[in-house]
Amino acid sequence: MIFWILIAGLTAVAALSVLVPLSRTRRLPETVASQADEAVYREQLNAIETELERGLIDADTAEAARTEIARRLLAAHERVKAAPGASRPKTGLKLAQAVAVLALPAVTFGLYLLLGTPDLPDQPLHARLTAPAEGQSVDVLVARVERHLADNPEDGQGWAVVAPVYLSLGQPRASAKAYANAIRILGPKQEWLTDMGEALAIAEQGLVTAEAQRAFEQAVALEPSAVKPRFFLAIALGQEGRKVDAIAAWEALLDGADPTAAWVGAARQELARLTGETPNMTAPRGPSQEDIAAAADMSRDDQQAMIRGMVSGLAERLTTEGGSVEEWNRLIRAYMVLGDKAEAEKALASAQAAFAENQNDLSRIKDAARQLGLSGS
Amino acid sequence: MVIEFGHYALVLAFALTLVQSVLPIWGALIKDERLMAVAPPVSVTLFVLVLLSFVALTGAYLNSDFSVLNVLENSHSAKPLLYKFTGVWGNHEGSMLLWVLILVFFGALVGAFGRNLPADLRAVTLSVQGWVSAGFILFLLATSNPFTRVANPPLEGADLNPILQDIGLAIHPPLLYVGYVGFSITFSFAVAALILGRTDAAWARWVRPWTLLAWGFLTLGIAMGSYWAYYELGWGGWWFWDPVENASFMPWLAGTALLHSAIVMEKREALKVWTVLLAIFTFSLSLLGTFLVRSGVLTSVHAFATDPARGVFILGLLCFFIGGSLTLYAWRASTLKQGGLFAPISREGGLVLNNLFLTAACAAVFVGTLYPLVLDAVTGEKISVGAPFFNLTFGPLMVPLLLALPFGPVLSWKRGDLAAACQRLYAAFGLALVLALVAFWAWGMEMVLAPLGVGLAVWVMAGSVSEIVTRVKFFEIGPKRGFARLVGLPGSAWGTAFAHFGIGVTVLGIVTASAFQEEHVRTMRPGDTVDLSGYEITFDGAAPRRGPNYTEEVGHFTIRQGGAMVTELDPSKRIYTARQMPTTEAAIHTVGFSQLYLSLGESRGDGAVDVRVYFKPFITLIWIGCVIMAFGAACSMADRRLRVGAPKPARKRPSAPVAAE
Structure with a gap:
């Protein structure tokens, strides 16, 4: 609003600079013109006197020059006399006033609305970097943290904050570097080591490199029960072709694992692939490691889209072909994670209908639902 | 909001130039003094509006506001403050905005201080200035709008051309533009004289301070550009007969001729037709220079981003203003009365001689600059017209001019x-x-x-x-x-x-x-010594160094004379990381008026490097002379008799007619 008031004010000033002189009554222009001419020629006459006085010209030359200038003066006078008298047509003045009051603002506003972007505020870099975090794009937030870290490279917590963001922005190498910095400054932590290893693996299209493997091994050393690093180490064994070790690792991992955990499906699938069995039909199918890697490579929006795609694919399969309790539970959980409570309740109802005969399965579904804050009927 | 305010101010300025283009000249033609009176206040308002938009753009640069496309494409948040400021005109759009700013500045000067001018002359002059301003603001808005916005800008800009990251950018363009664009006002005066049919001694006297002002600044601008090229390009040359240099030199030659012919017109009312033509030519050459430099016809550091649409637009402006003014000239020149007579040997004769040689020299430069371009456009054949051509044409024209020069001021008028x-x-x-x-x-x-x-x-x-x-x-x-x-x-x-x-x-x-000049170009290893003009120049070695936005290879040299150390010099070769562009930083040691000039060439491995060493006796005199x-121009402007000021109406009116009798 202030902007519109300001530009209206500016336009008014511009219009006034046209209107004020138009409304003033002035001396006749001839007076001014003859005065202006006279001033010049009088000055030249004075100059001749000075030059004569200085002896730069002799008396004859001075006389000749005087005559010449006098002739110019007369000519100037005659020209003024010969000029037609001033006319003061009213229409011309009215038209000029109309131009100042109407045409000037109209042309300016029209042209500005065509060319300008009045709604776009100024965005000085400093303000962009210090504005409240809400509603800022991820790029800006990352740039802010980067600037902060450039000034305070020893802020380990800062590195730990930015590391997962890099991963979700599809910059796994930057993410691994940030984790490495956080670990260097604040000391090793299982989660950071694991995530660093994951970032390194994603940077290599899912291949667990020696560097990534070292990170996972350190993570396991810190927390032997941690699942994620062991999961990746098992994948690494499989990738190396150490089939027996890999099978042992997968079995150890699955032994006593919570069957509802998201990773279990993938682990079973991997195990089945290694043992050469066709995967158990009841074992839930999960996203492959390629899918995980792909997910990490995507931007946040793409990730959401992919998750939604996977969820709806699962829902369709379960309603048409049916599925295991674990799969139904996963679907319900997925809906809750996506914040879609209505869909989650619908899925819960369908699951209860599908397993209505089996009391055991039904109670497992109800337990899982209760954990998610849903009340099964 | 500030940016959009600046944008709006520029659009408003455009609309106001349209008013300025029509009302005052209409008033002058129908003798309505109220319409004529519109010109001065509007010219000042125009300047304020363009200044506001210039300040808004400068603010965007200083704040690294990348939501402005122009800032995004030409600035970087890590750039030193001075280059953020000078970067405003270190690109096409911004430099054209500076062009327009100076254009309306001169209009405002005439509006504010031209009270001694007859109302009709002032009104028409400001109207003509309004046409030129309207043309160029339209050019800005239509093809090179500096206020184009970006909704979701990135966080970093593309940086300024490294060659321009120099103090020279703060000095050279503004000086040159005040000169270049300053001639617009003499052009406007000339066109006004043709329209009103009044060219007399008084007209010449009113135009003269404006010519002097523009000429003085153009002289400084060209000299500064020459010195900048001398120390930045690393070849030790101070003038290359490069088309861009010629583009600024041609208006200078024509402006110098104008300066002298206007004296004849002022004192003797002779050479009127010629002076008016020269005033038109001088600004036409400025426009031509702008076209050559900005259209992309020439590739140089001045060309910035080239865009065919811009070239066509400037060509259109060029044709309109030059063609229009020359047509007007052809139509009205015959009505101008010839003035005083003079003998060949006289002050006037000397000034005519000066004009002949200067215009001939200007024509030589014109041909040398445009012939290769025309040939390329017509036949596709590429030739380069370099120093030999100009030395053979321009040089011989200067010798008689300089020989005759001292005679001019000591000869008396008329005979x-x-x-x-x-x-x-x-x-x-x-x-x-x-x-x-x-x-x-x-x-x-x-x-x-x-x-x-x-x-x-x-x-x-x-x-x-x-x-x-x-x-x-x-x-x-x-x-x-x-x-x-x-x-x-x-x-x-x-x-x-x-x-x-x-x-x-x-x-x-x-x-x-x-x-x-003495020069040595050779490959030097650490420890090598070159003898040049009595100096022993020892290469101590080269080392890499890191600047804020570049990396460089710095050579270290010790200069001795008769065994005693004189100074140490560190020329370097830089690579600007953002654009991966190399630049040469020559090292210069000034002794009196002479200079020792060192610059680095290719590195040869194992510490050896090509070194160019020059001793240039009295070279600084070139720029000191400028x-x-x-x-001199400033002295002449300060002359009380020439100072622009209101005639004193309080003086007894009858005195003039008495003097006339």
Whole structure:
């Protein structure tokens, strides 16, 4: 609003600079013109006197020059006399006033609305970097943290904050570097080591490199029960072709694992692939490691889209072909994670209908639902 | 909001230039003084509006506001503050905005200080200035809008061309533009004179301060550009006859001619038609220069991003203003009465001679600059017209001009006495002859031209000194009264003397620096020593170094003379990381007026590097001479009789008719 008031004010000033002189009554222009001419020629006459006085010209030359200038003066006078008298047509003045009051603002506003972007505020870099975090794009937030870290490279917590963001922005190498910095400054932590290893693996299209493997091994050393690093180490064994070790690792991992955990499906699938069995039909199918890697490579929006795609694919399969309790539970959980409570309740109802005969399965579904804050009927 | 406010101000300025283009000239034609009175306040408002938009853009640069496309494409948040500021005009859009700012600035000056002008002349002049301003603001808005916005800008810009990241960018373009664009006002005066049918001595007197102002700044701008190229490009050359240089040199030559022919018109009412034509030509050449530089016809550091649409638009403006003014000239020139008569040997005759040579020289530069472009456009054949062409055409034209130069100011108006003039100049001639002979004796006979050149330069310098000395009759009336008269001399006399002396100084610099320059180009290993002009230059080695936005290879040299250390020099080669562009940073040691110039070439491995070493005797005189010339223009402007000011109506009115009788 202030902007519109300001530009209206500016336009008014511009219009006034046209209107004020138009409304003033002035001396006749001839007076001014003859005065202006006279001033010049009088000055030249004075100059001749000075030059004569200085002896730069002799008396004859001075006389000749005087005559010449006098002739110019007369000519100037005659020209003024010969000029037609001033006319003061009213229409011309009215038209000029109309131009100042109407045409000037109209042309300016029209042209500005065509060319300008009045709604776009100024965005000085400093303000962009210090504005409240809400509603800022991820790029800006990352740039802010980067600037902060450039000034305070020893802020380990800062590195730990930015590391997962890099991963979700599809910059796994930057993410691994940030984790490495956080670990260097604040000391090793299982989660950071694991995530660093994951970032390194994603940077290599899912291949667990020696560097990534070292990170996972350190993570396991810190927390032997941690699942994620062991999961990746098992994948690494499989990738190396150490089939027996890999099978042992997968079995150890699955032994006593919570069957509802998201990773279990993938682990079973991997195990089945290694043992050469066709995967158990009841074992839930999960996203492959390629899918995980792909997910990490995507931007946040793409990730959401992919998750939604996977969820709806699962829902369709379960309603048409049916599925295991674990799969139904996963679907319900997925809906809750996506914040879609209505869909989650619908899925819960369908699951209860599908397993209505089996009391055991039904109670497992109800337990899982209760954990998610849903009340099964 | 500030940016959009600036954008709006520019659009409003455009609409207001349309008002300015129509109302005052209409008023002048129908003799309505109220319509004419619109011109001065509107010209000031225009300047304020364009200034507001310029300030808004500058603010965007200083704040690194990348939501402005122009800032995004030409700035970087890590750039030093000075380059953020100068970067405003270090690109096409911003520099055109500066162009327009100076255009309306000159309009505002005439509006604010032109009270001594007849109302109709002032109104029409400002209207014509309004046409030019409207054309260029439209050009900005239509093809090169500096206020184009980006909704979701990235966080970093593309940085400024590294060659432009120099203090020179703060000085050279504004000076040059004040000169270049300043000639727009003489153009407007000329067109107004044609429209109103009044060209007389008074007109010439009113135009003269504007010509002087523009000419002085153009002189400084060209000199600064030359020195910048000299130390930045690493070749040790100070003038390359590059089309972009010529583009600024042509208006200078035409402007110099205009300056002199306007004197004749002011004093004797002669050369009226010619002076008006020169005023049109001078600004036309400025426009042509802008077209050459900005259309992408030439590739150079000045071209920035090229866009065919811009070239076509400027070409259109060029055709409109040059074609229009020349048509008007052809139509109205016959109505102009020829003025006073004069003998060939007279002050007027000398100034005509000056005009002949200057315009011929300008034509030579014009042909040398445009012929290759036209040939390329017509036949596709690429030729380059370089220094040899200009040395053979421009050079010979300058010699008679300089020989005749000292005679001009000592000849009297209308009918001069050559014998008396020679008598006044014999001392200067004797001095020049003696120094030329000394030069022959010192440098031997193998270089014939150089001692003659020294003699010529001394002739011009001594001539302008002796003009002042004889004017005050120093030797006849004794030193005491002589000094009193010296102080009392009018500013224009001092202006003439200084400007002519400056020419001599520049010529001396050119002759000595070209003829007696010594250079060594060789590959040096650490520890190597080169002897040049009595200096022992030892290469101590090169080392990499890191700057804020570049990396560089710095060579370290120790300069000794007779075993005693004189100085240490560190020339370097930089790579600007953002654009991966190399630049050369020459190292210069100034001894008196002479310079020792070192620059690095290719690295040869194992520490060896190509080194160019120059000793350039008296080279700084080239630029010092230009500064003296500009000072001369300032003296002349300060002349009380020329100062723009209101005539005093309080003085007794009848005095003028009495004087006339």
